[in-house]
Amino acid sequence: MVASLVGDPARANMLTALMNGRALTASELAQEAGITPQTASSHLAKLEAGGLIEPEKQGRHRYYRLTDPDVAGVLEGLAGLAARAGHMRVRTGPKDPALRRARICYDHLAGDLGVQMLDSLRERKLVKQKKQEIELTVEGERFLARHLQISPDMLTHPRRPVCKACLDWSERRHHLAGTLGAAMMRRFTELKWAARDATPGSRVVNFTRTGEKQFAALFGNGRE
Amino acid sequence: MVASLVGDPARANMLTALMNGRALTASELAQEAGITPQTASSHLAKLEAGGLIEPEKQGRHRYYRLTDPDVAGVLEGLAGLAARAGHMRVRTGPKDPALRRARICYDHLAGDLGVQMLDSLRERKLVKQKKQEIELTVEGERFLARHLQISPDMLTHPRRPVCKACLDWSERRHHLAGTLGAAMMRRFTELKWAARDATPGSRVVNFTRTGEKQFAALFGNGRE
DNA sequence: TTCATGCTTCGATGGTAGCCGAAGCATTGG
DNA sequence: CCAATGCTTCGGCTACCATCGAAGCATGAA
Structure with a gap:
């Protein structure tokens, strides 16, 4: 029962x-x-x-x-x-600090922004997601080449998939992993949109003023 | 819990x-x-x-x-x-015979018809019911006088209430008890609409052809 | 009143399931 | 390869709770 x-x-x-x-x-x-x-x-x-x-x-x-x-x-x-019946259960929300916003998960972007990015990609049909499987569409390839100078042949790897849904630790929803996720994060760093926090061992990712704007322009959802 | x-x-x-x-x-x-x-x-x-x-x-x-x-x-x-999850529960309906339709409960009408009667009275605002409490309305008094020749002063009793909700054995919903319930049952008998079954100890109430019609005219719910 | 019926309370018993320590896989990282 | 982490499996312990027999109240019938 x-x-x-x-x-x-x-x-x-x-x-x-x-x-x-x-x-x-x-x-x-x-x-x-x-x-x-x-x-x-x-x-x-x-x-x-x-x-x-x-x-x-x-x-x-x-x-x-x-x-x-x-x-x-x-x-x-x-x-x-x-x-x-008189009983009551209380449940407080989660407790995490500010690294919930953006952080490194292995080698790709995680946190609120990471989830938001995958949401945006999915919503605009740049990727197709079915459960854990994620696939890059033709429009997606065009988008990456135009805005981030990422070409598909940069992404091939013998054992690692291009796209992969990775469960986000703080948001508990999926963000984008795989070689594409890594490549995008690397590109964000190269473009000086974001950088890993200086503190040793920290996984926090700090976005610059302009980086944040550019990111929002590409993957914004109108919420901020 | x-x-x-x-x-x-x-x-x-x-x-x-x-x-x-x-x-x-x-x-x-x-x-x-x-x-x-x-x-x-x-x-x-x-x-x-x-x-x-x-x-x-x-x-x-x-x-x-x-x-x-x-x-x-x-x-x-x-x-x-x-x-x-695969499990399934089956539940069969109740099992009673034909005395579910109409029978004597102490001195008033019970069974399907008894429940139906109270339903009808309540629906037409001839009585007001709040939980166990039932009260006869002014329209109810008029109705009883006109159709069943029952006047309110016939119903007063030192210890017994005029109206009372009685839980029906077969239908498991309320029917009408109290001096009014008894008076109505008595009237049905006098009018030869119904009679208690001849078998000794039986609580079955048999309605006559015409009795059933008259009853339905007064308390029918359109279902039959 | 006395008896019968319906339900509750009390006390004792037993089975079940939650619980943890220790050991066993699986995955990751060095 | 080895070590560390995360989770599972196994075995034994314990506590809880469902269950029933017997006795106690309450209501209604005779």
């Missing part, structure tokens, strides 16, 4: 943590629930078997998200009933 | 049995869940504390119903998720 899955406090905490639509790693969910990774692993397996969550492997990590808006809806309904 | 309440199989069976909106007695729910009355009592107390069901005392019996359409909605949602 599905309800018994949600009934357990540890699992309920995990699900609540996922309610904002983002994906979380197994360890993070363990911490959210206040249990050890072993226990969390067991719970996550059950939730997955029950069809409430689905995993996405990303390197050493394993991200989990709610399978469906329907699931979120039912959980919301349950929370509503619980609220009437 | 509310979900843990629904999570237990026994409780889930009880709730499913209540999903049609009717009310069931504690013993019936125990049978539905396949457990003893003691265990059922414990479960029902928890469900009530969780605000999922609410009781209504009726003589020696204790009827339970879902507190709210919202509760039914959430349960429906959970069932939907469960269905996706």
Whole structure:
């Protein structure tokens, strides 16, 4: 029964943590629930078997998200009933600093701007995304050549794909990885639009005044 | 947590049995869940504390119903998720014979026709019902005088109320009790619209051809 | 009143499932 | 290749809770 899955406090905490639509790693969910990774692993397996969550492997990590808006809806309904009965659950938002905006993920751009960039590419049909698979369209190739001086033959690599959806750590949505993601980030640096923070070990990416404008002109979504 | 309440199989069976909106007695729910009355009592107390069901005392019996359409909605949602995950629950309808249509409850009319009668009275604003409380309106008094020759002073009684909502055994919805309910049943008999079945101990009420027509003319709902 | 029915409370039992420590894979990085 | 990280599997422990027998109330019937 599905309800018994949600009934357990540890699992309920995990699900609540996922309610904002983002994906979380197994360890993070363990911490959210206040249990050890072993226990969390067991719970996550059950939730997955029950069809409430689905995993996405990303390197050493394993991200989990709610399978469906329907699931979120039912959980919301349950929370509503619980609220009437006097009980209340509070859940605070995430806690990250300002590196949520732009940072390096391996060798490509991540964070709010990274997600925004992929969103824009997808929306303007410069790439086609199906789940984890991303493909560059003909229009996309033209766009890259014209605005960033990136040609397709720069991107071929024996083992690495050109495009790849990479789950964003702070935004928990996809940004663009692969040789294209790396090439674009490299180009941003060359153009002096952005630079990695000077602090050793920092992953923060600082955009310049003009870089920010240029980036917004290419990948802006009208929100800022 | 509310979900843990629904999570237990026994409780889930009880709730499913209540999903049609009717009310069931504690013993019936125990049978539905396949457990003893003691265990059922414990479960029902928890469900009530969780605000999922609410009781209504009726003589020696204790009827339970879902507190709210919202509760039914959430349960429906959970069932939907469960269905996706492969599981399926089947639930058959009730099983009673033909005395579900019309029978004597103490001294007033019960069964499908009894429920239908109260529905009609309520719908045409001849009575006002608030939970268990039922009150005869001015239009109701006129209606009774005109069509059934029942005057308000026939209905006064030192200890018994004129109108009372009585939970119907087969329909599990309210029908009309109190001195008015008794008077109306008596009038039906006098008018030879209906008569109690001859079989000793039987509570079945048989309507005559013409009685059925007259009854439908007064309290019909267009369904038949 | 006394008896019968319906439901609840109490107490004891047992099965189930959450939990963690330790060890085992898988992936990444050096 | 080895080491580190992230997650899973395995085994045993513990606590919770559903379950039922027996007894206690309440209501209605005789």
